[in-house]
Amino acid sequence: MTHAVLERPDLKSLFNILQKAGYTTIAPTVRDNVITYENVTDQSELPIGMTDDQKNGSYRLKKRKDKSVFGFVVGPQSWKKFLYPARLKLWEAHRNGKSFSIAKPENEEKKLAFIGVRPCEMSAISIQDKVFLKSTFVDSAYSSRREQLFTVIVNCTEPGGTCFCTSMDTGPRAKKDYDLALTEVVKKDQHYFLVEIGSDQGKEIANKLPLKEASEEQVSEADKRLNEAARKMGKALKTDGVKDLLYENAENPHWEKVAERCMTCANCTMVCPTCFCSTMEDSTDLSGEIAERWRTWDSCFTMDFSYVHGGSIRNSSSARYRQWLTHKLGSWQDQFGTSGCVGCGRCITWCPVGIDITEEIKTLQECDSRKSKSN
Amino acid sequence: MNTDPMVPDLFRVQKVRKETLDTFTLELSPKQKKFRFEPGQFNMLYVSGAGEIPISISGNPNQPESLIHTTRAVGSVTNAMRKLKAGDYLGVRGPFGTKWPVDKAMGDDVVIITGGIGLAPLRPAVYDILAKRGRYGNVVLLYGARTPEDILYPKEIMGWRSRFDMDVHVTVDRAAGSWHSNVGVVTKLIPKAPFDPQNTTAFICGPEVMIRFTTQELKKRGLSDDKIYVSMERNMKCAIGFCGHCQLGPYFVCKDGPVFRYDEIKRLLEIREV
Ligand SMILES: Cc1cc2nc3c(=O)[nH]c(=O)nc-3n(C[C@H](O)[C@H](O)[C@H](O)COP(=O)(O)OP(=O)(O)OC[C@H]3O[C@@H](n4cnc5c(N)ncnc54)[C@H](O)[C@@H]3O)c2cc1C
Ligand code: SF4
Ligand code: SF4
Ligand code: FES
Numbered sequence: 001m002t003h004a005v006l007e008r009p010d011l012k013s014l015f016n017i018l019q020k021a022g023y024t025t026i027a028p029t030v031r032d033n034v035i036t037y038e039n040v041t042d043q044s045e046l047p048i049g050m051t052d053d054q055k056n057g058s059y060r061l062k063k064r065k066d067k068s069v070f071g072f073v074v075g076p077q078s079w080k081k082f083l084y085p086a087r088l089k090l091w092e093a094h095r096n097g098k099s100f101s102i103a104k105p106e107n108e109e110k111k112l113a114f115i116g117v118r119p120c121e122m123s124a125i126s127i128q129d130k131v132f133l134k135s136t137f138v139d140s141a142y143s144s145r146r147e148q149l150f151t152v153i154v155n156c157t158e159p160g161g162t163c164f165c166t167s168m169d170t171g172p173r174a175k176k177d178y179d180l181a182l183t184e185v186v187k188k189d190q191h192y193f194l195v196e197i198g199s200d201q202g203k204e205i206a207n208k209l210p211l212k213e214a215s216e217e218q219v220s221e222a223d224k225r226l227n228e229a230a231r232k233m234g235k236a237l238k239t240d241g242v243k244d245l246l247y248e249n250a251e252n253p254h255w256e257k258v259a260e261r262c263m264t265c266a267n268c269t270m271v272c273p274t275c276f277c278s279t280m281e282d283s284t285d286l287s288g289e290i291a292e293r294w295r296t297w298d299s300c301f302t303m304d305f306s307y308v309h310g311g312s313i314r315n316s317s318s319a320r321y322r323q324w325l326t327h328k329l330g331s332w333q334d335q336f337g338t339s340g341c342v343g344c345g346r347c348i349t350w351c352p353v354g355i356d357i358t359e360e361i362k363t364l365q366e367c368d369s370r371k372s373k374s375n
Numbered sequence: 376m377n378t379d380p381m382v383p384d385l386f387r388v389q390k391v392r393k394e395t396l397d398t399f400t401l402e403l404s405p406k407q408k409k410f411r412f413e414p415g416q417f418n419m420l421y422v423s424g425a426g427e428i429p430i431s432i433s434g435n436p437n438q439p440e441s442l443i444h445t446t447r448a449v450g451s452v453t454n455a456m457r458k459l460k461a462g463d464y465l466g467v468r469g470p471f472g473t474k475w476p477v478d479k480a481m482g483d484d485v486v487i488i489t490g491g492i493g494l495a496p497l498r499p500a501v502y503d504i505l506a507k508r509g510r511y512g513n514v515v516l517l518y519g520a521r522t523p524e525d526i527l528y529p530k531e532i533m534g535w536r537s538r539f540d541m542d543v544h545v546t547v548d549r550a551a552g553s554w555h556s557n558v559g560v561v562t563k564l565i566p567k568a569p570f571d572p573q574n575t576t577a578f579i580c581g582p583e584v585m586i587r588f589t590t591q592e593l594k595k596r597g598l599s600d601d602k603i604y605v606s607m608e609r610n611m612k613c614a615i616g617f618c619g620h621c622q623l624g625p626y627f628v629c630k631d632g633p634v635f636r637y638d639e640i641k642r643l644l645e646i647r648e649v
Binding site for chain 2: 090093099101136137140250279291305308309315316330334335
């Protein structure tokens with residue numbers, strides 16, 4: 001069998017087989033009018049027949065005309081919250097006399113299977129792998145979760161209004177790093193998932209699924225839809241020379257103009273699947289006997305972020321927006337050999353004032369201060 | 376030793392020494408007998424219940440039996456640290472970061488320029504250079520303090536000054552009548568300092584404005600940017616490249632720094648609020 005299909009009614013078995021293999025299955029589901037990723041035990045909890053209408057600063061769930069299972073793109077939360085939790089206890093100290101002893105909590109040993117990872121999100125996970133596993137130090141909490149992870153991709157046949165994965169070379173079809181990849185095809189008389197195997201453990205699970213040999217027509221239909229999707233991106237970003245553009249335009253007056261709109265609310269960093277900044281919280285119980293240290297997500301948009309005695313380094317909102325964008329698309333490349341943006345569009349959709357990363361880059365490209373210098 | 380770089384080891388406070396009105400030195404004894412480090416590196420110090428902050432190691436790298444930190448009390452954690460007494464315990468993670476290029480500087484004159492608490496991170500470099508004194512040309516220390524009372528390690532500075540093989544010049548911003556030495560900013564000492572600009576390595580530690588003026592003066596003397604090293608300060612929460620707080624352009628000051636070769640960060644220091 002070169003290509004295989006999973007018929008729509010058999011989607012149920014994907015959950016069952018993964019659960020039997022010891023995985024906790026996490027998948028998209030509707031909560032509070034958005035699609036989020038939660039512990040989903042049965043396919044019936046998926047957002048069947050739903051879609052999301054996304055624009056700058058706006059997200060709306062709608063009913064679809066068909067019964068697509070994955071007929072939406074990405075919600076405000078990414079898989080990041082499972083691999084890199086928003087709050088994590090680093091250690092606990094117990095006082096004994098003048099001294100104290102410090103102990104680390106046991107790492108949670110749950111095996112997770114993510115079902116419905118979008119190609120851009122798989123790239124985001126690979127980017128966080130570079131941050132937490134492949135730089136100078138290893139984050140043990142991340143690695144214990146990541147090592148046991150099973151990923152089922154769902155390729156995108158209908159990009160959303162703020163998507164630009166084609167520009168970032170991360171989608172709409174996943175190329176690597178996954179275990180299994182599905183492409184959903186819904187037609188009048190057919191509803192199936194074309195299945196691709198990405199790893200040995202993917203193959204092991206696939207062997208247990210009730211797969212059928214795919215017909216040539218079924219394969220080409222999926223291909224056709226993915227090729228069309230690549231042409232239907234909501235947004236585009238020209239990445240050529242973008243790092244130098246940002247470095248050379250650090251003093252461009254345009255940053256002030258963005259700052260007039262940006263509320264430094266940090267939404268963009270919270271929804272971004274690659275943003276990795278964190279801070280520490282210390283707490284003590286009333287008796288002073290037990291102290292704890294927690295790591296929590298943080299954002300370069302806060303004033304405290306760059307605080308050193310005497311004041312913050314990045315006082316103005318223009319400096320903070322510039323830091324975010326320059327890091328995402330510029331310095332990330334120097335630090336980790338990859339862009340920090342995968343083109344998922346979340347920061348555009350969830351910005352309360354609709355600031356658009358693709359538009360800001362376009363404007364900078366237009367008012368590049370190097371052009372005016374050479375004139 | 377802990378295997379997780381985020382979990383501190385406990386160190387006992389052996390001695391507390393008051394240095395100036397707001398600055399104190401803690402002598403800590405490592406459980407493992409020795410704490411090896413390179414001059415310029417720092418530790419994350421955790422004070423129970425108060426928090427954790429980066430503090431440079433200010434002791435002698437050739438005497439790793441005790442770990443020395445000199446801290447200026449400026450805020451919540453440093454003030455809690457000031458209240459520690461002998462016998463108390465402190466959490467320590469480290470050592471982290473890059474070092475002063477004491478090896479690369481061999482054969483050169485070395486000029487060390489610093490102010491206030493900035494002498495603490497440079498003291499290990501002074502110790503190391505003096506321990507291998509024969510391998511360097513002139514060794515010059517230019518040090519500035521706010522007032523004569525704010526001079527850090529005054530006895531040690533006197534000792535260095537009395538050596539024939541080291542030039543030490545101290546200046547203060549303002550002084551009462553009994554001060555008979557230099558008054559003014561530390562950069563004023565640069566034009567007359569005895570070093571050969573063609574064969575000199577400079578180490579600078581101080582606030583960013585001080586770094587800016589110091590590098591300008593060194594440039595006037597003819598020192599090239601790649602012979603100047605500076606120690607940078609940024610907010611730090613993890614010290615291992617994860618929390619993102621210490622970013623300076625493409626660098627993580629905690630692991631790519633704190634000591635940088637000036638030509639690597641020159642571009643960044645020219646940008647506002649970077
Ligand atoms: C690599 C490095 C080495 C240092 N070495 C020394 C040293 O040897 N001696 C010394 O006295 N000081 C040193 N500092 C500065 C010292 O870390 C700050 O003075 C200290 O963090 C202030 O903490 P606080 O809670 O008392 O101050 P607050 O003003 O209450 O600050 C609140 C919090 O902001 C952060 N913060 C504030 N100022 C700084 C700062 N300058 N750098 C980093 N984070 C800061 C800390 O997380 C701090 O807890 C060093 C800083 C760095 C980055
Ligand atoms: S920067 Fe915006 S579009 Fe890019 S990955 Fe982050 S949230 Fe998605
Ligand atoms: S760009 Fe938008 S989402 Fe990001 S901090 Fe500014 S206002 Fe908030
Ligand atoms: S201090 Fe956390 S990344 Fe440098």
